[in-house]
Amino acid sequence: MTLHWPAERSPRAAVVVLAPGARLEALESFLSSEGWTREPDRAAMNAGQSEPVFVSWSLPERDGELDYTFEPETGVRFLEVRGPDALAHADALGRNLPAVTSSGVERLLRATAPGDVRQGLRMAGLLRDGSLAQGVLAQLEHPDPSVRELAREILEHALTEMAPARGGRDDALALFLATPDPGTRRQILRWLGKDHPALTARIEQVLEAALEDPDWEVRTTALLLTGRYGARRLAVGVRSCRLSNEGGLGPTRHDAPLFETARRAVLHLLAGQPLPSESAVTLPAQREQLQVARCILGNPVARDHVFLLFQALTEPLPPTPAGPPPHTLPRTLLATPEGYRFEPLALPLAWVPPLPHWLGDEQPGMAVPNPIRRITPSAGFLVTAKWFSPPQQEGPFHLTFEQAETWAATLSQRFGVRFRLPTADEWEMAARGPDGRLFPWGNGMESSPGATSPWGCGDLFRFGGEWTRAVTEAGGPVVCGSSRRGCAWRAQVEPTQTGVGVRFVIELS
Structure with a gap:
């Protein structure tokens, strides 16, 4: 479910969440009595629904606009009011219509049925009441994966919009510190940088804590955002920030010097020193320093490895699920709360939606050229979420390129659904996700590199790469995932090579 929140709250915008069971007819009657005019041309109906899922009203003489949204999947109904009198209109709506209270949301968050908890989470995200933060945080451990994903999305995307908790410390900082999953803390910081261009005291508090976070990517993202925001008070934290973890975990050997350069660039920016002009920079080291500083500020000189790495951080x-889902599925492909599955083989599948993806890299010594670019697949695709082998095989893969293609043809004939090897770009999108990260799990070495990719692909980087249907100019097949240099690294191997993994795309048409 994709959440649609205003980028910011102001006196000109307000949201009212209606209580379960509230009806559109009562809302329309009240608005009519207050002089609002319905805009029928903007009403929307979903197939199979007995009521509109989106309706708009206007109050032209007072520059007022009101949108009603009904979410059939959660049963949540809410109003977004805009205009100079938005808060007054919202107050009147809350007094004259059944509206949700924080205590009502708390009860839903304590419910046992996953549907009730999802409804409570959605309402908590809309209300943005800091007193609900701990209830949202608790759902990160819920046994239902759809509940966990929604809780994670709310924490990532709406943290800084929550009103301060009653009688407590600043909820944004408290919630950030209490979030146990480092991946969620990484995303919280990145949403901060994306949604809030100006530094606030609340953001500064979160950055200060993040510079000392146990996770190296959280610390590094905080370092880059500190420079972008110009948070001068945090210069001491920038100097002492550790840019790797214990035991060699963290940036790759190639990237570690870049982050030390980034530290120097951030301190340069925090000191208020101007950047040199491009014409004044002549030495390679100076050009790299300028590119690092420009990437921190979001204004890169070129699209190179530095740009892509800092972009990913x-x-x-x-928000998940992202992009449009598959239009139709054969009967053998099932959509479940955990994701998609090919039922005859009980095989989990990952859906790669038609969204923009950063591909490629500009690392030295690339075996097969793979320039940096951003592409959007014309349609999404389903790919097997883990490696697998023919039933008669045991242990590591021993399929040559020809045997892998033959097996795909055999499965296609047997089940009436086309299996095929992915293109190199498809493999990279499935393994890397849309943000240009170096590895499926992030941007450096991890203690648990078996983690899945953003789209849910696992078992990556386990063998000597995985076969793709791509070939080089010399005609040799391309293997992806064979190098610890990352998802963008591609290699040409002999078609008779064994010890290579197999992952198939299942075509929907």
Whole structure:
């Protein structure tokens, strides 16, 4: 479910969440009595729904606009009011219509049925009441994966919009510190940088804590955002910030010097020193320093490895599920709360939506050229979420390129659904996600590199790469995932090579 929140709250915008069971007819009657005019041309109906899912009203003489949204999947109904009198209109709506209170949301968050908890989470995200933060945080451990994902999305995307908790410390900082999953803390910071261009005291508090976070990517993202925001008070934290973890975990050997350069660039920016002009920079080291500083500020000189790495560390993933889902599925493909599955083989599948993806890299010594670019697939695609082998095989893969293609043809004939090897770009999108990260799990070495990609692909980087249907100019097949240099690294191997993994795309048409 994609959440649509205003970028910011102001006296000219307000949201009212209606209580379960509230009806559109009562809302329309009240608005009519107050002089609002319905805009029928903007009403929207979903197939199979007995009531509109989106309706608009206007109050032209007072520059007022009001949108009603009904979400059939959660049963949540809410109003967004805009205009100079938005707060007054919202107050009148809350007094004259059944509206949700924080205590009512708390009861839903304590419910046992996953549907009730999802409804409570959605309402908490809309109300943005800091007193509900701990209830949202608790759902990160819920046994239902759809509940966990929604809770994570709210924490990532709406943290800084929550009103301060009653009688407590600043809820944004408290909630950030209490979030146990480092991946969620990474995304919280990246949403901060994306949604809030100006530094606030609340953001500064979160950045200060993040510079000392146990996770190296959280610390590094905080370092980059500190420079972008110009948070001068945090210069001491920037100097002492550790840019790797214990035991060699963290940036790759190639990237570690870049982050030390980034530290110097951030301190340069915090000191208020101007950047040199491009014409005044002549030495390679100076050009790299300028590119690092410009990337921190979001104004790169070129699209190179520095640009892509810093982009991945500051760009949040889209809310999940992202992009349009498959239009139709064969009977053998099932959509479940955990994701998609090919039922005859009980095989989990990952959906890669038609969203923009950063591909490629500009690392030295690339075996097969793969320039940096951003592409959007013309349609989404389903790919097997883990490696698998024919039933008669045991242990590591022993399929040559020809045997992998033959197996795909055999499965296609047997089940009436086309299996095929992915293109190199498809493999990279499935393994890397949309943000240009270096590895499926992030941007450096991790203690648990078996983590899945943003789209849910696992078992990556386990063998000597995985076969793709791509070929080089010399005609040799391209293997992806064979190098610890990251998802963008591609290699040409002999078609008779064994010990290579197999992952198939299942075509929907």
